[in-house]
Amino acid sequence: MLLLNLSIDCVVLGFDKDQKIKVLLIKKFINERNDFQFALPGDLVGVNEDLLSGGKRILESLTSLENIYLKQFYTFGSPDRTKHKKDQSWLKMYRQQPDERVITVGYIALVKMEEYIPHPSSFAVDAEWVELSMVSKDLAFDHNLILEKGLKYLREQLDHQLISNLLPAKFTLSQLQRLYEILLDEKLDKRNFRKNISKDSLIIKTDEKQQGVAHKPAHLYTYKS
Amino acid sequence: MLLLNLSIDCVVLGFDKDQKIKVLLIKKFINERNDFQFALPGDLVGVNEDLLSGGKRILESLTSLENIYLKQFYTFGSPDRTKHKKDQSWLKMYRQQPDERVITVGYIALVKMEEYIPHPSSFAVDAEWVELSMVSKDLAFDHNLILEKGLKYLREQLDHQLISNLLPAKFTLSQLQRLYEILLDEKLDKRNFRKNISKDSLIIKTDEKQQGVAHKPAHLYTYKS
């Protein structure tokens, strides 16, 4: 009879004003000398908690954001994934059974950075947005792998649900296009992009326009609820 | 600290001579009166076994097939998923801790039915191929959901790896086309299908032909290894 721990790790992505895609990482001390390590926000799931609720709770405790749309993308269950020296050191400090196997379910979330107020949980001494190219190759456990797989999933499965969480309730088509460009990492043609959007019944034009911009104000659009 | 059981459930699909897609189900007694229930083949993962190996082991014990290509598609972790009366009855007979939470990772496999020799494992009293439309709406646990999600995944992610396991080493283009038609559940145009295949560098024409058929013998093709 195998008993093990179940955790959830969240690949939380957001945007900064500098138009860069950033991932939310937490910083953890891994020994008494205050050596630290970065990790994806994640924690053990509660006894009677389902996965999605657990993910939301964990994410909420780290980001103070509620009602985040989270999507499961893969489960990581290698028996060795918590066995590395650097990770054992941390586990010994914070877990009663550091040798217990932990499998983790990866969830992905896209959030509006402006609405995020850092709020580190117990074992996180810090929580920061890190530009993708700046992410350490030495994240806790197999978190580099999880991040990579999450990003791949995002690019392959990009959907309105995920996208809509990164935009204000009302947005311009240029904002939407920039999002797609950054997430897909390719430049899109403005006219073709708009042609496609106009066929999409989920994105609807409001009768409002941008205010106080030093150029022709753009129409605002919104996602159909 | 949450400790729980981890299982793997396999959505194993195959084809019969009647060109129908069938799923491999096992039959389990759920009480002493020999009332039974059907379920996807699945079992608990070993203490130090990784997920993919576990899936292969479990599948092998049920199908005696080795080196099956298995692909993870989703993880099911509702705390209620093993709490139904019908399932508790079975769990009490076979598990030491029937109330323990079980999360399960769904894997999908496509196999050649001809090569499958039924080989029920300990708690399976039978293992049979069941046509999709004939599958009970009352499978064990949340297996109807798992099956449904697996089939959806298959249709969305249909790839050479999965397909190639359903075909003999050498096959005709008509066989290949029939497979796609059944898996995608749509009719394909022969000429367009062949046009696409010819662009696909993974599928190569051998210099062999069918033997002893009462019509023009087809060329045999093979997957590049």
Next chain:
DNA sequence: ACAAAAGTGTTTTTTTTACACCCATGA
């Protein structure tokens, strides 16, 4: 000679791409 499946190209339609100028606003 007939039944059965194999094999093969062209046209039409649809989808995707490429591309450039005028507009409304605030400074």
Next chain:
DNA sequence: TCATGGGTGTAAAAAAAACACTTTTGT
């Protein structure tokens, strides 16, 4: 009046869909 991003259509290219007859074999 200038700088800034907003907004718009058309033509060319590529991809996908529609479609029917001849061939080879065993019986």
